[in-house]
Amino acid sequence: MKAEIITIGDEILIGQIIDTNSAFIAKELNKIGISVKQISTVEDEKSHILDALSEARNRADIIIITGGLGPTKDDITKDCLCDFFEDKLVKNEEVLKHIEFLFEKYIDTPISDLNRKQALLPSKALALMNKFGTAPGMWFESEGRAYVSLPGVPFEMKALIQDEVVPRLQQNFKRPVILHKTVLTYGMGESAIAEKIENWEDGLPSYIKLAYLPNLGRVRLRLTAKGDSEEHLKNSVESLISDLHSIIGDIILGYEDDEPVEIQISRLLLKNKATIATAESCTGGKLASLFATPPGASNYYKGSVVSYATSSKEDVLKIDKKLIEKHSVVSEEVAIAMAKNVRDLFKTDYAISTTGNAGPTKGDSDVEIGTVFIGIATPNTVYAKKFIFGNHRDKVVGKAVNKSIELIREELFSAG
């Protein structure tokens, strides 16, 4: 069972926006045993869209199209679908009522003819009601294939995938079991790992694939198993992972299935009724963003001081000016003081601090570009560690965020 995702939109092809929709859709499809064969982004142009649909039909059983459903003239997806299915537009009363309701409740401007036109759908389409917007999704069936057209607005698309598309796919298609297990390692390069596990890798059965995913100091090893029996796949994967542990157990930090490390951390904090705060210099709010994203985060995440300028470390975090002068703002001593003071300021159990020089210029400290100190405060202790994260700004910040998350995760796991 193969799917293809077609994203329609010039704004992606000129680089104005990043296509985050496809990753979301791919993840949801994988969960229910549907592999994505290809993702294609094409122009807002009829012949190109029709070509993409024809190509996709040759590769996939399920074709999901996003974008081009707005009310304006540059939105041509419905027109293309009429051509592709030799169909015509007809008014859908249920959709029209919903559009009128949204305008009445949420929108200040009066409803216009353009908005009403959004209730015109190809006659062969089943309308998928869009709770969050005026453009409905559409479901077509033809020659054993399903075609789904969805709006490109991310939160509208997401709700439609989860509430309408996934249940229909589960009902309509027989799917194999797909199982992913991702092993998170830290501290060894991709090729060094590959050499160590060469025999293990060569012995993998044909229904299990291995991928190396290196990312800023982490290498993730992803096993993908595909078959009919979930139990059989689970057992095979578990036994392989146990073998892997005996080879590189010292660098395995944990597993990341559908749950990123930051969510694992939030669960541990909630379980222990513990709270955390952050004091960020070189990571500039990126740790706060990560911690604050899950709904309900305020139960364990108290907040952050982003002390981007050196003066803010004195003014807000109350770090002694003399300490900064003596050791420099990027130092073990300052990282420790930041972690300790932010923990006290926010009255939390744990705290993380970052201070470093991400480049491209040296800034307020003389340390080598790429140097970052990460401070960790727990209920019992405070310490900081030094890292050299290379010579590229994004890389240094990304590695500092990843490493911070890993250090606090270790503390929380060892605390139980």
Add this chain to the structure above:
Amino acid sequence: MKAEIITIGDEILIGQIIDTNSAFIAKELNKIGISVKQISTVEDEKSHILDALSEARNRADIIIITGGLGPTKDDITKDCLCDFFEDKLVKNEEVLKHIEFLFEKYIDTPISDLNRKQALLPSKALALMNKFGTAPGMWFESEGRAYVSLPGVPFEMKALIQDEVVPRLQQNFKRPVILHKTVLTYGMGESAIAEKIENWEDGLPSYIKLAYLPNLGRVRLRLTAKGDSEEHLKNSVESLISDLHSIIGDIILGYEDDEPVEIQISRLLLKNKATIATAESCTGGKLASLFATPPGASNYYKGSVVSYATSSKEDVLKIDKKLIEKHSVVSEEVAIAMAKNVRDLFKTDYAISTTGNAGPTKGDSDVEIGTVFIGIATPNTVYAKKFIFGNHRDKVVGKAVNKSIELIREELFSAG
């Protein structure tokens, strides 16, 4: 002159990572007059990669491939390129020296045979030296087309595009002028705008295309002009924009060409030698991330207090507990106090505060989900405004970030 981008990687097709590389490449190509016809993400699988290359050859003059150049067995791009060009791998001495240098300088583990194999390149390839990593880029020419293969690691790919690929494309291909001008509007829906500007839109010349890009309270109107004379295109676009101003001037906030609003703000702050801080509740560090991203940000951005929990507003921002009890934590009064106190705490000229309820549950305040107060402190005044941003968590946070940026931008523009 058309390009196609092929991204190789199962991790994108299972939704484990988002493809940000293609947007970057598309943007850089557009700047030099090369349109991207299609972006395709395909599996780590030889026949699929070869099919994608053949399809791309029929659509494009320039084909840029990213990914699959690592040292491990799942990286098969070089193999595929050998098949496609009927070529074989040969050792490149310059690349080998560079790999040895990187290992000596930056990497703890000893160099291995797998790493040395990264110096094997197809004989028809010109090596593009990768400053930041061990996998070189490659440049092929065949039947008037250019094929470029780049590593998938974002900062390695970016440096290669800017330093190696763009200059070579400029030298090798005659390109039309492409000009984008994006008008940023706020406060009116997509279809209401479309009705107002219908006559203007119908009168656009054939070499100028209009796109509507709605995004969380903003609608951007993008004009794309393509032709031979930059001056002629510029004049046409300027005159159209001036006409547009006379129709919807009241909702036009500004322009966003290669410069996002947050960069415009950083320029205004630097010009006026002014500084800014943020106090974030519902935006949870996202404003800090935006402000801290540009290199040199510490010259105007002092930092943020992310007071995610209500207690942190008292403990860190020193907001009077009685004020919170009297008006609720999501209120005009608390937003004003947050903006004022964070401005004083960080000793800045300007400050932004956000407090709101993004949902999905009501949290520490009884206000309706979607309610956000944004506070603005300037050297002369402090005020807050109330917004209702709808019923979806991501949407509420995104709109709060966008609106904050717009409010402070207005203040800075009116300050000169």
